Amino acid sequence: MNILILGGGGREHALAWAVLQNPKCDRLIVAPGNAGIAAIAETMRVDICDAPAVVQAAVDCAIDLVLIGPEAPLAAGVADALRAAGIAVFGPDRAAAMVETSKSFTKALCDAVGAPTARYARFTEAAPALAHIREQGAPVVVKADGLAAGKGVTVASSLAEAEAAVEDIFAGQFGAAGSAVVIEEMLTGEEASFFVLVDGIDLLPIGTAQDHKRAGEGDTGPNTGGMGAYSPAPVMDAAVEARALDEIVRPCMTALAQGGTPYSGVLYVGLMIEDGAPRLIEFNARFGDPEAQVLMMRLGAQALDLMQACAEGRLNEARVHWAEDHAMTVVMAAPGYPGPVETGQPIGGIEAITGSSTGMVFHSGTAMREGRVVSAGGRVLSVTARGESLGEARDRVYGMVDAVDWPEAQFRRDIGWRALR
Secondary structure: EEEEEEEEOHHHHHHHHHEEEEEEEEEEEEEEHHHHHOOOOOOOOOOOOOOHHHHHHHHHHHOOEEOOOHHHHOOOOHHHHOOOOOOOEEEOOOOOOOOOOHHHHHHHHHHHHHOOOOOOOEEEOHHHHHHHHHHOOEEEEEEOOOOOOOOOOEEEOHHHHHHHHHHHHHOOHHHHHHHEEEEOOOOEEEEEHHHHEEOOOEEEEEEEEEEEEEEEEEEEEEEEEOOOEEEOOOOOOOOHHHHHHHHHHHHHHHHHOOOOOOOEEEEEEEEEEEEEEEEEEEOOOOOOOOOOHHHHHHHHHHHHHHHHHOOOOHHHHHHOOOOOOOOEEEEEOOOOOOOOOOOEEEEOOOOOOOOOOOEEEEOOEEEEEEEEEEOOEEEEEEEEEEEEOOHHHHHHHHHHHOOOOOOOOOOOOOOOOHHOO
């Protein structure tokens, strides 16, 4: 098979690594890729949100399957265009991807089927939103309604913080994503990520993980795109997983299919779990980052078989084969992240610690400059390891982190603390 992956972050590096474990992959192209991806696959310069350009690239390269990594191409209708051209694609059409691209769409979907989620209100102007916050009080969660690259959410512990978040959103901090704001009650409990492949009505759970969104240890500091993750998530036992499927995922996916917009691809189900009861925080229409890194490390070659079955409408034939293992990833970020960062810092030592089924350094924001890997973004590396226990995975991954020669790196030393305490 000839396979094209769209994206250039740590998630796409992990997807590429897993796909290459499968012997059915003859040729792998990643657009645009990054320095780490370029070491294992072909890369291509193409605007991944330009649907006609992506279709033409797929045709020119005789691509059999396209895997869409990030959310922006989904919002741009790239999956729609590929399907119209007869090319198999892993990722939902634009209409179904609204489960991520519009938070108020998902809230309305939950209301329609009775799926448990936080109470909310949506506003298109700052004044009524501020009045609502003052009436409700803090803590409260403030979200830009549209896509904000994982950064449009503020968990505000005070009225002043909530008011500032509303004002920033309507001032244009997140561009078009901030044309409306959703204000939610703050759920309590333990957060987990649940990943389910969906092919219209058929569902196949493919793993759980827990992310660490806060920049600082002890879950302090500003929200980020994710500073680390581990899999599986202990809080997601069989009973919780069954409730999440029966009360949230299946009703919502059935409603989409019955409404003429069947969902096809991976569904990221962000949950808050309290006393064994899951409530929906959010849906995403793609793999999370850095959760994809730990999932791909555990799934390996079978990840391609599962994604292909989903894209070709054969999900009812697919099965997941799990090893009794654990995986952890630690994100190494540029100093200052999630704020403004300096790029171009040289990074060494990676080649000596990566390249096995138990340890990989996935590149997120890197580039090659004069033959050296340099930082080229906020989140730069996802150092990932497997182990028979979570403790073994932790020890291995932090040994790898310490071997990376990048003294300026910012990272957390406490990934996995909830499960390991």
